[in-house]
Amino acid sequence: MRTLTSEFLRERMAKGVRNSKRDAMSYRGITLTTGTMPNAEGSAEAVIGSTKVLAGIKVALAEPMQDTPEEGNLTTSAELLPMASENYDIGPPTPEGVEFARVVDRGIRHGGILDMSKLFIEEGKVWNVFLDLYVINYDGNLFDAGTLASMAAIATTRMPRYEDEKVVRDESMKRLETGNIITSCTFGKVLDELLLDPDGAEEELMKARLTVANSEDAIHAMQKGxxxxxxxxxxxxxxxxxxxxxxxLRGIVKRSIGD
Amino acid sequence: MKNNDIKLISNGKRLDGRAPNEMRSMKIVPNVVKNSGGSAYMEWGKNKIIAAVYGPGEALPRHTANPDRAVIKCRYMMAPFSSSEEHGRVGMNRRAIEISKVTAEVFENIVLLDQFPGTEINIYIEVLQSDGGTRAAGITCASVAMALSGIPMKDLPYAVSVGKVGEDVILDLDKLEDNYSDADVPLAILPRTDSVALLQMDGEMTKKQFNDAMAMAMEAGKTISKLQKDALRSQYIEQEQKYR
Structure with a gap:
């Protein structure tokens, strides 16, 4: 099976045609929708080709980390749902899933999106922002879809309030203040060609992968895989x-968050 | 929990304005997970659920295989961001394990298991947003996903919950009603024979109230079944138009 796909892709690429008829440095169709899960404080669904990733944000009361007593926390997790691919199984997070969560987390955490000191409430009390990534269908390039969904979900998060020692979630919750817009671009080395946004079939043959997460003027995270x-x-x-x-990508994010 | 602080029914109307025998609005979208054999997305009130079916395929680990028939494995799970309250614990809790088990058993009733000896069929139900009645919505949605996957079934099960508030029997409990009602009865029904494939109950009900509740569920089933069949049909109409 693998050899067949490989031969097919090789022949097509020799003619300068990619699997999905695009050129080396273009994305498949992208859609980004925010507010898909209103129970969550923030949510967004990113679709790149047939890759579908959902990001959900919940904000909870927490104790600060020992080394940052006056800052809130960000906790990122990812589920490669067994429904998303024949190759994903039920069980504890795989190295693949952990890498996915950590790469997205790095771009978001170090991208100047959140001011962690604004998540401080009072001594010993801060907000913890839980970012959960749900992979619903896999067809390559989870990283860029995950970063798009996360960015849009965080930028549209409505913060609960802490009143009379209680967490209040109601209609008048205000949007979380955010700064930079971070997006990531993932490139694969496939049959010695450099391709943006590799799809599932291309990832099968991919020898090396590079993800660059950046804002308008700086790089904020990278991962070679x-x-x-x-x-x-x-x-x-x-x-x-x-x-x-x-x-x-920034244009897509801006449109989806209503900027 | 007894209903002491919150009045769930007044003047014959429930908190969200529904009559006792009225369901929340529903929508089913077929084939939302491209990689799966069959899948469906369902909105049931504020519940948002995806179900997908894989298989039949080799049963793994091997000792779970049955040489005479297929085995059905189900995983029902709630997303950590699915509730309007706190962030949920990641992974399966005891509740999710039980719901997964009884859901698999609903499909054991109707899938032609002996046609696929030694294999497994996987049902994945992901609750993306929850507002009471997620197991019923999960079964109803999985039923459509199973049919779309082409696995032969004797029937198309639907599920719904019924319950009791004070002396009133009510249909399709939402989360608040689920928390404060006097009884809660999730049911899954095989409509061709009107047999019961899932029945759970907690609270307090007289025999008559139970019978009324059952009748109410069967009546609601007509609407749910129609919605399921419409979702299946829409898929084939779409295919037909594509290839015409």
Missing amino acids: LGGSFSVKEIDSLIDAAFEKSKE
């Missing part, structure tokens, strides 16, 4: 491509 490697020159060009492509 898998057994292959990139030359320094390749990385340099991919970072340029990420800055260029992220304009498109």
Whole structure:
């Protein structure tokens, strides 16, 4: 099966055609919808091709971390739901799932999106923002879909209030203040070609992967994955491509959060 | 929990304005998970649920296989962000394990298991947003997903919960009613034979109240069954138009 797909892709790529008829540096169709789960404080669904990732935000009262007594916390988890792919199983998080959650977390955490000191309530009490990623259907490039969904969900999160020692969730909750808009671009090295937004079939053949999460003017997180490697020159060009492509993604985020 | 502080019914109307025998609004969208054999998304009031079916495939681990028939495995799980209250614990709790078991058993009644010896059929139910009655919605939705996956079944089960507030029998309890009602009875019905494939109950009911509740569920089933069949039909109409 694998050889068949591989041969098919090889033949097509020799003719300069990608699996889904796009060029090397373009995305599949993207949709980003916010507020899909109103019970959550924030939510968004990102669809890239047939990859579908849902991000849900709940905010809860917590104790601060020992090393940051005057800051709130962010906790990111990801579920590669068994319904999302034949290859996902029931059970504890796989290394693949943990990497996914951590890469998205790094872009969000270090992207200047949240001011953690604003999540401080009083001594010994802070808000903990729980970001949960749900992969509903897998067809490659979870990282970019996860970052898009997370960014849009956080930017539309409505914060509960702490009143009379109780957490109040009601109609008059205000939007969480956010700063930068962070998006990520993931590139794969597939049959020695560099491709943006690899789909599921391309990921099967992917030797190396690079994710760049950036704002308008700075890189905030990167992750190189898998057994292959990139030359320094390749990385340099991919970072340029990420800055260029992220304009498109930032536009999608802005539209979805109503900015 | 007894209804002491909250009046769930007044002047024959429930808190959300429904009559005692009125269901919340519902919607079923077929085939939402492309990789699965069959899937469906269901909104039942504020509940939002996805069910997907994989299989039949090799039963793993091997000792779970039955040489005479297929085994059905179900996982029902609630998303940590599904509730309007606190962040939920990640993973399966005892409640989810029980619901998964009784849901699998509903489908053991009707799937032609002996056609696929040694295999497993997986049902995944993910509750993305919850507002009471998620197991009923999960079964109703999984039923559509199973049919879309092409696995032969003798019937198309539906589920609904009935209950009691004071002396009134009510249909389709939402979360608040579930928490404060005097009885709660989730049911799954096989409509061709009107047999009961799932029945759970807690609270307090007389025999007559139970019979009334049962009749109410069967009546509601006509609406639910129609919605399920419409969702299935819409899929085939779409396919037909595509290839015409």
